[in-house]
Amino acid sequence: MNGYVFALVIVGLGVGFGAAFLLNWLMERRKTEAARTEAERILEESRNRADALLKEASLEAKDRLLVMKNEFDAETKETRAELKKLERRLMQKEENIDRKQETCDQKEKELQQIEKEIESRHETIAQKEQQCDSMIEEQRLQLERISALTAEQAKELLLRAMENEARYEGAKLIKRIESEAKEEADKKAKKILATAIQRYAADYVAERTVTVVQLPSDEMKGRIIGREGRNIRALEAATGIDLIIDDTPEAVILSGFNPVRREVARQSLMKLIADGRIHPARIEDVVKKVTVEIDASIKEAGEQAAFDLGVHGIHPELIKYLGQLKYRTSYSQNVLQHSIEVGFLCGIMAAELGLKEKLARRMGLLHDIGKGIDHEVEGPHALIGSRLAKKFGETPQIVNAIAAHHEDVPPATVYDILVQAADGLSGARPGARKELLENYVKRLEELEGIATGFRGVDCAYAIQAGRELRVIVESGKINDEDAILMSRDIVKKIEEVLTFPGQIKVTVIRETRAVEYANK
CATH class of the missing domain: 1.20.5 (Single alpha-helices involved in coiled-coils or other helix-helix interfaces)
Structure with missing residues (x-):
């Protein structure tokens, strides 16, 4: 189932x-x-x-x-x-x-x-x-027979004619170039000089060194002479200065080449007169004290001048020689004041030209340093000063500027020319210098005589106190080109013959006049 x-x-x-x-x-x-x-x-x-x-x-x-x-x-x-x-x-x-x-x-x-x-x-x-060559040779032979000149002689004549023509053309060219260069240079130089003068203001006339001592009375002359001349001999022996006591009322004249000693004698005599005690021992004591004071014032004057110009490092001996210029005059212009002026003017012009201002000032200050001892040493003061500067350690450039400021040696740099220009500017301004009438007249006569010695000169006139020479020439003998050459020749002759401060302007004038008369 x-x-x-x-x-x-x-x-x-x-x-x-x-x-x-x-x-x-x-x-x-x-x-x-x-x-x-x-x-x-x-x-x-x-x-x-x-x-x-x-x-x-x-x-x-x-x-x-x-x-x-x-x-x-x-x-x-x-x-x-x-x-x-x-x-x-x-x-x-x-x-x-x-x-x-x-x-x-x-x-x-x-x-x-x-x-x-x-x-x-x-x-x-x-x-x-x-x-043509054969014809030229024949013509040359004929010309030699006709002119009685050889080819070499004719060539020499032709060369001489060409030389004269070249001189004529050269003079024309020189005239044109000089006129252009002078026009431009004058504008620039005048601008620089005007700027220098405007920027430097100095005393119009420098202080003079006095060599005459005023006496309170003529009786003081006997006290200065002393018994048998003891006082005057002691004073002359102590100072090295001759005392001249003459018939000038209430005055004693001090005579001597050394300006420093003359100042020592002047101040010593003034102190003795003020004190009243005048005898040989007192004289020696006063002269020693015054000498020390003068030495101190000389050193102080030199240092002050260097300080005013901003120049440093100058040797003490040069400072001493520089201070001695306080008692030295040139044409009545105080040399120390003149040196300071030249230093300032050199510096101003150097600054305008873009050069070293301090170097130019140093050259200007020391340019007349030789005048401090030129009465003791033979030779021109420019060369004496250059030797002093070289001895005490100044540079070759400064030494040459000192030596060249009066053309004793040729200028080597533009600084030398600046020193020359500043020196002439300081000495040439009105009131800076004075000279004796006889020397002045003699210099003017020599100046005019140099000009009249040239061929074709009609007359010559020295004007502007000898600063300018006007030469009038005969228009029939001298042409425009010869006038240019003549002005240069006269300038060279003046530089060779004359000694003068500053510069002299030479103007050669040639004029042709055509005159007619309208008659009715």
Whole structure:
């Protein structure tokens, strides 16, 4: 029973499984068919869409191809047109080249013809040159016979004529160059000098050194002389200065070449007069004290001058010689004050020219240092001063500037010229210097005499206190170019013969006058 039931169960399960399998198969088949149908539909749609896309792509490709073809055709037309233009231009150039070639060939033929003509002319010219040479030789011989001059003598005459002509042309050129250079140089020099004068303000007239001692009364002369002349001898022995006691009322004259000793004697005598005790012992004591005071004042004056100009490092001995210039005068101008002025003016002009201002001031301050001992040493004060400066360690540049400020040696640098200009400027300003009337008149006469000694000079006048010389020449004997050369020759002669402070301007005047009278 159980087996039967089991078999039925088995059979039932088998039937169930078979029915399920069959049902599953039928369902799968339906799905498969539905999927196939869907796939075919999708495929059909894809084909339709593909056909449509192909048609659109084909149409688009045809459109683009048409457009590209049109563009290509247009470019081709332009290219063909340009090629045609180039072809026409090349044809024209070829025609031009052909024409030029023909022209060149024609010119070449003409040049060949010209060369032949030139060769024939050369031959003709050579023959004519030979003929000319022979004729020139014949004429030269005839000229020598007629003029009684050899070829060398004629050549010398010709060279002399050419030399005169060259001098004439050279004088004209010198005149033009000098006028241009003077015009430009005068403007710049006047500007620099005016600037220097404006920027430096000094005393108009320097203090004079007095060598006459005023006495309170004539009775004092006897006391100064002393018993049997003891006092005056003691004073002269102590100071080295001669005392001149004459009929001049209430005055004693001190005579001596050394200005420092003369100042010592002056101050000593004034102190003795003020004190009233005058005897040899007192005289020696007072002279010693005054000498010490004068030495101190000399050193102080030199140091003050260097300080005022900002010049440092000067040797103490040079400071001493510089201070001694306080008691030295030149044409009544105080030499120390003059040296300070020159130093300032040199510095100002150097600054205007862009040079070393302190170096220029040092040169100007020391330029007259030789005047401190020129009464003791032989030679010009410029050379004496240069030797002093070299001895006490000044630079070669400063030594040369001192030696060259009066042309004792030639100037070597622009600083030397500045020292010369400043020296002349300080001495030439109104009121700076005075000189004796006799010397003044003698110098003017010598100046005019130098000018009148030249050929063709009618008259000469020294004006501006001898600072300018006007020379009037005869217009029939001297031309304009000779007048230029004459002015230079007169200047050279003045520099060689005369000794003068500052500079002298020489003006040669040539004038032609045409005068007629109208009468009725």
